[in-house]
Amino acid sequence: MVLREALRAQLAQIYAGPVEIIDRLLIAALAGGHVLLEGVPGVAKTTLAKAFAASLGCAFSRVQFTPDLLPADITGGYILNLRTQEFTLRRGPIFTHVLLGDEINRAPAKTQAALLEAMQEGQVTLEGETLPLPDPFLVLATQNPMEQEGVYPLPEAQVDRFLMKIAVPYPSEAQERAMLDLHGRAARPSPPALLDPARLKALRAEVEAIHVSEAIRDYIVALARASRVDPAVSLGASPRAALALMRAAKAAAHLDARDFTLPDDVRALAQPVLAHRLSLHPEAALEGLTPEAIIEGLLDAVPYRGPADR
């Protein structure tokens, strides 16, 4: 599809890395889901999120999460106008189409919860008044891997609200060389808008209408259920995760200009949609097992029982 190729081309001017990362960002945006970008410092998480947000052509704001960030710094609140002696509503940065929550695990749980509740409900409640968030509303959050010090890991119930976790790896040697070339150029303006809010909403509606066969639905349910009985897993994929996998597969089909999903759409997205939702037993983690390896194992073990092309 034209959109995917245009996005790849313009982000390649800014980010030298695997093209799947760019495709996955777009899949999440079309599926109506929020994204967690995870990687060590300096791998271009912020750069990528800002360039992707600009490409969507929607209102955009960025919140840098810090240990002293308060819930009201995200949602806003009522402030006293000293001249009129009246309280007036100040809408926080969350009232936007695309919110970059940068280094989300540097803020304490209460502040993270304010963002994640709003993500879940599509609205913010201030002093008893409920204010809907704009539509479309998309959160791109970045975080460092959990082993780092001075971070507050997101609770399981909250990571589940991200449609995908996209791992941003170190670049390959060739990509790192290409990065130096990109930075050698003089001006690197932010990329042009490829969409706007109305167009994004229309694409989301088209994605909703993509066909998912009985066999593919059975496959998604079987994968989710298998994750819950895996002996290494203490918390498996939730029903919300199964829904997320179906939505992501539909968006992938749409970007491939198909009006139906393939088992390969599900396979390709199982890792970024499911891995962050699994918790392993401590013994399994000590043995070096990872959620990613568990998903690999599930894809090997769970058969798809349907025609290969539907």
Ligand SMILES: Nc1ncnc2c1ncn2[C@@H]1O[C@H](COP(=O)(O)OP(=O)(O)O)[C@@H](O)[C@H]1O
């Ligand atoms: N793969 C890459 N391609 C292009 N630029 C990169 C890449 N990796 C790092 N950079 C550059 O390194 C710097 C740090 O990136 P930044 O987005 O701040 O990283 P992070 O948010 O992951 O800590 C930026 O100037 C960015 O452009």
Ligand SMILES: [Mg+2]
């Ligand atoms: Mg950053």
